[in-house]
Amino acid sequence: xxxxxxxxxxxxxxxxxxxxxxxxxxxxxxxxxxxxxxxxxxxxxxxxxxxxxxxxxxxxxxxxxxxxxxxxxxxxxxxxxxxxxxx
Numbered sequence: 511x512x513x514x515x516x517x518x519x520x521x522x523x524x525x526x527x528x529x530x531x532x533x534x535x536x537x538x539x540x541x542x543x544x545x546x547x548x549x550x551x552x553x554x555x556x557x558x559x560x561x562x563x564x565x566x567x568x569x570x571x572x573x574x575x576x577x578x579x580x581x582x583x584x585x586x587x588x589x590x591x592x593x594x595x596x597x
Contacts, residue, residue, distance in 0.1 A: 541566035549573055 517523075545566045548555055551573040561567055569577065 541568055551577075 541564060543566050545561050545564070546556065546568050547561070549570040550568040552570060554570045554572075556567060556570050560571065
């Protein structure tokens with residue numbers, strides 16, 4: 511689907527860039543460094559298997575699940591259409 515001067519793959523390129531940005535954003539939020547033995551949120555002990563699977567982990571499974579379910583403001587898609595930038 512060509513649109514003006516854009517190449518045929520422009521829409522797929524936008525999708526690919528949006529996905530790549532999301533992956534980079536998620537990787538930036540992965541825990542790093544020294545982990546803790548007890549949850550930063552509730553104080554419960556973090557199982558050794560979780561600590562070895564996720565180096566740098568600071569929350570238990572329950573608290574991390576609650577954190578993951580919270581609504582996220584992802585901001586504006588600067589590569590999107592003009593309409594997405596009018597918000």
